[in-house]
Amino acid sequence: MKQLLIGNKAVAEGLYDGGLDVVSSYPGTPSTEITEFLSEKNDIHSEWAPNEKVALEVAYGASLAGKRSACAMKHVGLNVAADPLFTLSYTGVRGGLVICVADDPAMHSSQNEQDSRHYAIAAKVPMLEPADSEEAYLYAKKAFELSEQFDTPVILRMCTRIAHSQSIVDTGIRVDETPKIYVKEPQKYIMMPGNAIKRHPVVEARTAALAEYAESCEFNELELDSTEIGIITSGASYYYVKEALGDSVSILKIGMPNPLPKNLITNFAKRVKKLYVIEELDPIIETFVRNLGIDCVGKELFSPLGEYSQQTIKKAFGIETEAGATAECEIPNRPPMMCAGCPHRGVFYALAKNKITVHGDIGCYTLGAVPPLSALDSTLCMGASISGLHGFNLALGEEAEKKSVAVIGDSTFMHSGMTGLVNIAYNATNSTVIILDNSITGMTGHQQNPTTGYNIKGDPAAKVDLEALCKALGINRVRVVDPYDLKATETAIKEELAVAEPSVIISRRPCVLLKSVTHKPALVVDADKCRSCKKCMGLGCPAISFKNNKAKIYPTLCVGCGVCEQLCPFGAITE
């Protein structure tokens, strides 16, 4: 059936039609929807795992049991799942196993721009890379076959532009796969040195077999037109090349970036006078080509930074483009910001006001970094707020302990905050950790997690008791505040920073965008009472602006959280 599908939906349909039985993932833009779409299928198991390492290990267990399994994650999630990945390459699979990973060139929603193809090479596992939704569907489906045929996990590499673009897909039907029977095979699945040492040559032999397969893999496609110019390209770049150059060049489109086809590339290079390699991010194909002793034009012309477009290709080939007219004036930026009524705002206001050093983490609350709050000092990766705070306090001692905190969301705390907190208790710094518990995984678009009490399908599930958990991890001082109560929030921060022991403040208030959250009527400014002190403007609330020298609240945006009302020294803001 022909449908217009977003890339992630196409992957979900491909995995499902490929015979998927178990999917376990942690949300991460731009990969999240793969698992969300799969959760709508009721004849397979789907779940949100606490992190990507757990997710891949769950998929591994299901594969060991003989079922086809998958997990999906963003590029940085694969760093977390790298530990099982590298040894999973040695054990191989029983049921097919597909790891979907979505890179984010241009960092639309990420903290770095890493290229996941390095992982496929380093872990010695095959990787497929579609260029649109149709291919995403076909490649995902085929990945299970390859996984079982070559006894290996297979990585399906997506990128933001393909994950979040829609194109027409002709979907088929679900394969009727008989699950493999579980049998004990200790030499294959117990990776202690004596066994693993015998598996490494198996991995090398498999890589050689896969390299042979790559020569005739239907996903490495030749378009022979020009004998002057040849272009080796893959993924999103393929369509930019087609858009810019059409049929005027010959193309080798690589759909399987690991392992690469040596003979196919060599023969293609021989057919053309000048060879270009056009790939976003790192020079993976280019390095391979050069190692074959073949001259090509690559990163000296095409940047390792950001996303390409047809314009990138046109400029490189000297095709003139003309931008449209622009206004003379400066166009103010419109950066993303915390929503009106966001429960994180009160915490960041209190932190900024007291000039606290704030170690941030990954989530909506990274937006505490933008003006006017400008409350953050650092953001590195999932969980690093807590461990980083401990190191910071170790380095600077008591002075830092009284002026620094970590802020981390409920989902991120479940993902990789707990171990850092154990370390604070065990190695004893008087650190103060604030868990911003908004009862949902916010930034990726409202996914459930182990602290919310619901599973991926929205059914009731075991709910982690954060207070009891923190105490069990060795923190004796755990207190809960409502971030809409500015005074209580500020008091809690001051008191916990002052005490000479580690502590956790749980700032608890559900995300204002949750359907279950009811909003209060919008607040109004009494213009007669407003003395234009602009104190309320310091909150950075999108519902408040300054018009005709008075504060003004937009009734369509305000949710009546009351934080600005507490801040106004003149009682000008009321219900």
Add this chain to the structure above:
Amino acid sequence: MTKSVMIVGVGGQGSLLASKLLGKLAMLKGLDVKVSEVHGMSQRGGSVVTYVRFGEKVYSPIIAEGEADIIISFEKLEAARYAKFLKPGGKIIVNTQTIDPMPVIIGAAEYPHDVLEQLKAKGVDVCELDALTLANQAGSSKAVNIVLMGKAAKQFDIEYASWISAIEATVAARFIELNKKAFELGYNS
């Protein structure tokens, strides 16, 4: 010929339905189509852009500077932000609504209220429309997106009835009448 349409606005303004409608329309006409949007950070009140391209065969899912036939903007400032994507002879259809971005809210920047006049002075074909008033007239402020699509419809070589079929195939049954009304108001404005 491939038609390239950009839909721009502020996160949360409802540009998704507009691109869905165009996608459905292209499918109904048996054309190839690609739609591209970016999620994540940009949803939190930031500037958002969706690309829609349809024709006999569409390669790239994105639109580069100087390539858009039409820019449909839900907000004035966003129309100006993306104007450089318009091709010579292209048209900007813009809702006259303004939404202050954070730098304006905190006083770090001025909202350039004459920005459309600046574009017109440079010869850009700008078509302004108070889509919010028409949407309210149709029955809901949320129908701004369909009002704008109605206004844009005349720029395509596609008959009115096909648009209506696409609306019927895109929106929930209980909103069909409202959206048909909104489309009509935009079309005749």
